[in-house]
Amino acid sequence: MSSQGSPRKEDLAYDPDQDPEEKREIRRNYRSLHKTIDDPHADLTALELEDKVKRANEIFEKVKNTQEATLDSLFFVKTSTINSRKARALKFGTGTFDVDDFVTKLVAFMGGYKPPQDVSSDASDDEEEDDSPLDWAKIGRRAMAKSRRVPAMGFMLGPLSIEQKQRAANKPREKLEKNKKDQTRPQELREEDIQRSENETTKNVAIVAAVLEQLEDTKINIFRLVVNPESFAQSVENIFYLSFLIRDAKAALEIDTETGEPLVFASEPPSDEERVNYSLMKRQMIFEFDMATWKRAIEVFDIMEPCIPARPRARTRLGNQWYG
Structure with a gap:
């Protein structure tokens, strides 16, 4: 087996031991190229740009x-970005399509008006009169010679054949006069017309607290306390009012370890010293209560009458009208 010689250092594509001075020279050359195109x-x-690309190829021969x-x-x-931008802006020749010039020649060919120079040898003197209508049939015949498409109704007609409506000048507009006797005014409300009611939430929270304090047993199932068998809405409101008592530590909620029932009872709020000594912290809990749970609680606990007294439907008087 013959041994082959190791490749020369200048032939290596990657050389981590390249001369530092040579690397700095390569970077200076590249930065100079970047500066010219930036x-x-x-x-x-x-x-x-082509000359600069050739120069970059010469420098790249020393990159390791x-x-x-x-x-x-x-x-x-x-350089690719610059070339792409130049290609998009490139125009082939100076003969671009002029829409206005095309329309002018088209109208002249159909006899709309006489152009400064003849634009078609087929246009006769009669067709070039100033006030003659456009001869669409003529341009249609010329177009049909270049197309095999079957002409349809209204061919080459459209917005050009529509006349713009003009409003009659100096025509006064008729004003609609309203009879002031037929006009109705909104009902005026005075300060004494609005009956002010006391804070319902504060009052109902106090009622729930009184119910808890008057219970013979110190603890009660939360469903027996809050459920009103006649009103699902008031049952939800009772839970809302109870939450204020629990937040202020005037009522407590616990789970019975033997039966698993959620029990509620009245309690005394802890003092500031007790909060510090026992490291008491507030905790939040989400209580899910829907109509299915409400019906199930009535059935399971055989609730016939509400523990919290039912409240009359709230009504508000505005002027001479009452709203529920």
């Missing part, structure tokens, strides 16, 4: 590390 005032031509290769790739990204 100048916003420099409008480089295609030949100038990733940092210098990154500078090379960034340079080609920039």
Whole structure:
């Protein structure tokens, strides 16, 4: 087996031990190229960009590390962007399609008015009169010679054949006069017309607290306390009022370890000293209560009458009217 000689250092594609001074020279050359194409005032031509790409290829022959290769790739990204922008702005010749000129010649060909110069040898003197209508049939015959499509009704007609309506000048508009006797005014409310009611929430929270204090047993099932068998809405309101008592520590909620029932009872709020000594902290709990739970609680606990007295439906008087 013959042994082969190791490749020369200058032939290596990657050389981590490349001369630092050579690497710095490569970076300076790339930065110089970047500076020439980054100048916003420099409008480089295609030949100038080609020369710079050739110069970048010469520098790349000495690149042996990733940092210098990154500078090379960034340079080609920039040059590609410039070339793409120049290609989009490129115009082939100076003969662009002029819509206004086309319409002018088209109207003249159909006899709309006489142009300064003849635009078609087929146009006769009679067809070029100023006040003659447009001869759409003529342009239709010319177009049909270039197309095999069957003509339909209204061919080449449309917005050009529509006349714009003009409003009659100096025509006064009729004003609608309203009889003031037929006009109705909204009902005026005075301060004494609005009956002010006391804070219902505060009052109902006090009622729930009184019920808890008057219970013979110190603890009661929460469903037996809050459920009103005649009103689902008031049952939800009772839970709302009970939550204020629990928040202020005037009522407590616990789960019986033997039966698993949620029990509620009246309690005394702890003092500030007890809060510090026992590290008491507030805790929040979500109580889910829907109509299905309400009906099930009535059935399971055989609730016939509400523990919390039922409340009359709230009504508000505005003026001479009452609203529920």
